[in-house]
Amino acid sequence: MALLEAHDIDARYGDVRAVTDVSLTLDQGELLALVGANGAGKSTLLRVLAGAHRPFSGTVAYQGEDVTRLRDFERNRRGICLVPEGRRLFASLTVRENLLVGGGSQRSGRWDLGTVTDALPVLAPLLDRNASQLSGGQQQAVAIGRALMSNPEVLLLDEVSLGLAPIVIDELYASLAPVRETGLGIVLVEQDLERTLAVADRIVCMLEGEAVLAGTPATLTHEQITDAYFGHAIALHGGTGDDAAAAGSGGGRW
Numbered sequence: 001m002a003l004l005e006a007h008d009i010d011a012r013y014g015d016v017r018a019v020t021d022v023s024l025t026l027d028q029g030e031l032l033a034l035v036g037a038n039g040a041g042k043s044t045l046l047r048v049l050a051g052a053h054r055p056f057s058g059t060v061a062y063q064g065e066d067v068t069r070l071r072d073f074e075r076n077r078r079g080i081c082l083v084p085e086g087r088r089l090f091a092s093l094t095v096r097e098n099l100l101v102g103g104g105s106q107r108s109g110r111w112d113l114g115t116v117t118d119a120l121p122v123l124a125p126l127l128d129r130n131a132s133q134l135s136g137g138q139q140q141a142v143a144i145g146r147a148l149m150s151n152p153e154v155l156l157l158d159e160v161s162l163g164l165a166p167i168v169i170d171e172l173y174a175s176l177a178p179v180r181e182t183g184l185g186i187v188l189v190e191q192d193l194e195r196t197l198a199v200a201d202r203i204v205c206m207l208e209g210e211a212v213l214a215g216t217p218a219t220l221t222h223e224q225i226t227d228a229y230f231g232h233a234i235a236l237h238g239g240t241g242d243d244a245a246a247a248g249s250g251g252g253r254w
Contacts, residue, residue, distance in 0.1 A: 004062055188200065
C-alpha cells in the first residue's frame, strides 16, 4: 500500500482547469519530484494533496484512507504537511514561536525544537530573532522546520529554492539529507532540473496541467525531460521503458 495516492485529479479555479486527470503514488521514504514550467499545475496539485484546494473530481488517499474531503488542518493532524511557496511565516513572531506553531498538530514523534535545530543548524542561533529580520534562506529553513515540528509522514515542499542564492540552496538541500533518512515521504516541486535529478527517486513532469512524462533519473534522458518540460513532442523521441511509453500515449498512473 502506498503512503499517499492521488487518482484522476481534476482541479480548477472557476472554469479554468489547472490540473487534468493526474494520478500518482508516493511510498514511505521516497522523494517524488514534480517538475514543469510556471503554470504547469505543480503547486495546485501540491495544494490538492495537502487539502488546501478541493479537487473538482478525483480522490486522495493517505495510508489507505480516503482523505479527499478532509481540510488541510485535518490532514496535517494525520501527518500530511505543506511547506508553501513564499514561506508564509508569522513576521511578528520569533523563530522559536514560528516553530512552536508547527507543533499545533499535537502529533507525537521525533521532531521537537532540539531535533529540528540539529537537522537545520542554521536555526539554532536565530531562535530569539524576529522572523521579519531573516534572510530568504533563513526563512525557508524556518518554514521547513515548522513543518517538521508537526511530525509529518508526508512532507510537501513547494519551490524550496525559489529566489535563493545557489550557496543557500546547497545548504538547504544538505539539511534535507538527514530529514530524508527518517523515512519521510516527500513530494518536491522544483524548477532546477539538475538539482532535481540529483535528489529525486522518481520524477513526474507536468505540462499545462497534465502529467506527460514520468520515471526515474536512471531511466529518463535529459532530452526527454527537457522536451516534456517545454512541451516538445515527446512521442517523437520514442521514450525509455514503460514510463515514457505511458506518457507518450497520454495515460499512466505514477
